[in-house]
Amino acid sequence: MRKQGHETQKEVLAILLNKRAPLTAYEILHEMRASQGSDKLAAPTIYRALAALTGDGRAHRIESTNSYLACTHEGHEDTAVLAICGDCGNVEEQVDAAVTSSLEDLAQTNGFRPERHVIEVHGTCGDCIRKDAS
Amino acid sequence: MRKQGHETQKEVLAILLNKRAPLTAYEILHEMRASQGSDKLAAPTIYRALAALTGDGRAHRIESTNSYLACTHEGHEDTAVLAICGDCGNVEEQVDAAVTSSLEDLAQTNGFRPERHVIEVHGTCGDCIRKDAS
DNA sequence: TGCCATTTGTTATGTTGTAACATATCACAC
DNA sequence: GTGTGATATGTTACAACATAACAAATGGCA
Numbered sequence: 001m002r003k004q005g006h007e008t009q010k011e012v013l014a015i016l017l018n019k020r021a022p023l024t025a026y027e028i029l030h031e032m033r034a035s036q037g038s039d040k041l042a043a044p045t046i047y048r049a050l051a052a053l054t055g056d057g058r059a060h061r062i063e064s065t066n067s068y069l070a071c072t073h074e075g076h077e078d079t080a081v082l083a084i085c086g087d088c089g090n091v092e093e094q095v096d097a098a099v100t101s102s103l104e105d106l107a108q109t110n111g112f113r114p115e116r117h118v119i120e121v122h123g124t125c126g127d128c129i130r131k132d133a134s
Numbered sequence: 135m136r137k138q139g140h141e142t143q144k145e146v147l148a149i150l151l152n153k154r155a156p157l158t159a160y161e162i163l164h165e166m167r168a169s170q171g172s173d174k175l176a177a178p179t180i181y182r183a184l185a186a187l188t189g190d191g192r193a194h195r196i197e198s199t200n201s202y203l204a205c206t207h208e209g210h211e212d213t214a215v216l217a218i219c220g221d222c223g224n225v226e227e228q229v230d231a232a233v234t235s236s237l238e239d240l241a242q243t244n245g246f247r248p249e250r251h252v253i254e255v256h257g258t259c260g261d262c263i264r265k266d267a268s
Numbered sequence: 269t270g271c272c273a274t275t276t277g278t279t280a281t282g283t284t285g286t287a288a289c290a291t292a293t294c295a296c297a298c
Numbered sequence: 299g300t301g302t303g304a305t306a307t308g309t310t311a312c313a314a315c316a317t318a319a320c321a322a323a324t325g326g327c328a
Contacts, residue, residue: 008276026314042278047316063197064252066284066315081237083246092244098236103215103255106230111260112217118198120252121237126245142307159284176309181285200284 012049013058013070022067022084022091025050062091064120069093079103079117085125087132092125146183147192147204156201156218156225159184196225198254203227213237213251221262 015031016023023031029046033039050068053059060069062082072093073080079100083092099119107114124132149165150157157165163180167173184202187193194203196216203225207214210229217226233253241248258266 024315040277043315044317045277048276063254081240083241083244083248085246086249092246094240094244096236096240099233099240102230102232102236103253106215106228106233107217107255107257110217110226110228111263112219112226112255112257113263114217114255114257115220116256118252118254118256119237120197121241121246121248122250122252123241123246123248129245129247174308177284178286179308182307 008045008049009052009058012046013053016053016059016068016070020070021089022062022065022069024065024067028068060093062120063118064122079119081119081121083121083123083125085128086122087124087128090125090127142179142183143186143192146180147187150187150193150202150204154204155223156196156199156203158199158201162202194227196254197252198256213253215253215255217255217257217259219259219262220256221258221266224259224261226259 011032012028015028025043025046028050029041029043032046033041050059050061054061054068057075058071060071060080060082061067062069062084065084069082069091071080073095076095078095078097081094081096081099083094085091100117103114103117103119145166146162149162159177159180162184163175163177166180167175184193184195188195188202191209192205194205194214194216195201196203196218199218203216205214206227207229212229212231213234215228215230215233217228219225234251237248237251237253
């Protein structure tokens with residue numbers, strides 16, 4: 001039983017990588033139930049896998065949509081900026097030094113010690129802007 | 135019945151201003167039920183009031199904690215940075231031009247048109263750092 | 269091999285949020 | 299002033315998101 005957790009994590013990550021779009025925990029649950037042809041799998045299993053994945057940076061949680069996304073910048077230490085398109089649902093993960101440092105400066109002037117940054121930008125992606133215009 | 139909605143919004147905002155700390159929708163609901171001495175009030179009423187308050191900037195939703203906070207920077211158009219202390223639960227609302235512009239620059243280089251920014255920094259506030267040290 | 273620590277499965281339930289429809293109120297034409 | 303329709307609100311029920319708590323299994327190690 002012990003090893004299976006890592007297996008679950010791999011499966012969840014594979015699903016997220018496959019979709020290249022954010023999925024909710026329950027969407028992942030349904031995918032996995034479908035692929036296993038069984039309803040045995042339960043929510044806590046998914047949430048544990050997601051906790052492991054987000055804990056070590058293999059995936060990100062999108063707080064404003066309760067969904068999860070595979071990390072596309074392996075091993076970045078900087079803060080990720082998630083640009084979420086309201087039209088097509090795609091999410092672009094961006095890592096930017098200027099954003100990181102301006103947030104650090106702001107924290108410093110306020111005597112705040114940051115540990116985790118949540119930066120999510122909702123809007124319209126370039127592709128959808130072009131589509132809308134045409 | 136029509137006017138009452140505005141009343142509800144005022145009451146909700148008053149509760150948030152009073153606490154000066156984030157509250158969940160259901161915490162607000164319980165407060166209001168208590169102060170009215172009745173359980174008649176239902177969740178959708180609170181969510182509608184919160185939608186009105188967040189819609190016009192009188193309050194902010196904290197996405198990473200599913201909670202709500204009265205806005206302390208009346209009428210700002212810039213993006214708010216919410217610094218959330220994990221120790222004491224206090225949230226400091228900060229408005230900073232450098233953060234705003236670095237995010238705008240990042241969006242521009244990626245052809246993304248931003249509409250709503252969610253910037254939440256979890257960490258430890260100055261007061262709690264001092265307390266922890268002593 | 270037997271025991272303990274830890275992980276996983278499972279059940280149940282807690283928390284957050286909203287759809288859908290009934291009811292009340294207001295604005296406005298008449 | 300009163301009828302009528304548009305809109306806001308109250309209410310019920312439920313959907314979606316998340317986790318507590320405990321049982322069962324596994325692997326390490328004496």
